[in-house]
Amino acid sequence: MNVSDYGEDIAEVLVSAEDIDSRLEEMARELEVMYEGREDLLLVGVLRGAAMVMSNLALKLRIPVTMDWMAVSSYGMSTKSSGVVRILKDLDTDIAGRDVLIVEDIIDSGLTLAWLKANLESRGARSVRIVALLRKPDALKVPLDVDIVGFDLPDEFLVGYGLDYAEKYRNLNCVGLLSPHVYSE
Ligand code: HPA
Ligand code: MG
Numbered sequence: 256m257n258v259s260d261y262g263e264d265i266a267e268v269l270v271s272a273e274d275i276d277s278r279l280e281e282m283a284r285e286l287e288v289m290y291e292g293r294e295d296l297l298l299v300g301v302l303r304g305a306a307m308v309m310s311n312l313a314l315k316l317r318i319p320v321t322m323d324w325m326a327v328s329s330y331g332m333s334t335k336s337s338g339v340v341r342i343l344k345d346l347d348t349d350i351a352g353r354d355v356l357i358v359e360d361i362i363d364s365g366l367t368l369a370w371l372k373a374n375l376e377s378r379g380a381r382s383v384r385i386v387a388l389l390r391k392p393d394a395l396k397v398p399l400d401v402d403i404v405g406f407d408l409p410d411e412f413l414v415g416y417g418l419d420y421a422e423k424y425r426n427l428n429c430v431g432l433l434s435p436h437v438y439s440e
Pocket of ligand 2 (some may be wrong): 305
């Protein structure tokens with residue numbers, strides 16, 4: 256969907272569909288260099304937000320990959336990540352000895368992702384790296400090594416390209432800010 260399909264819900268577009276597409280293209284080229292000579296890269300998408308980034312990045316890659324998915328939820332307060340993580344859906348793949356690339360829509364506090372990276376490393380992966388389309392540097396609560404980031408954005412609530420508000424707006428083709436009327440309804 257385009258912004259106009261959502262009526263007045265999107266107050267401001269921060270990253271356009273075109274900018275996302277061309278940045279994903281660049282990120283794919285960077286990844287091809289990063290994994291040159293490696294044969295068995297596994298992309299791990301973190302459900303549900305990473306679905307769009309995972310699909311479109313994978314389609315742009317000119318190296319063979321396999322793809323798997325995880326779903327995790329953090330315990331505690333509903334809107335702020337606590338860093339205590341529960342696996343809702345685990346990998347179907349044995350990653351011992353594999354090169355693993357975690358694919359994320361957004362890095363916010365970094366707590367869940369730091370936990371996930373350590374968890375995958377403990378399974379004996381050859382390497383575990385992180386790629387994310389978006390990051391909010393001001394929201395980070397833990398040091399987190401991210402190998403490739405698409406865009407750094409302000410610490411505001413974003414929707415689109417996988418990011419939801421109450422499960423809506425994931426299929427918006429850009430990233431933007433919600434209008435206040437959406438929250439108050
Ligand atoms: N919007 C939607 N989901 C999120 C965000 C956001 O800004 N940050 C982390 N998950
Ligand atoms: Mg995510």
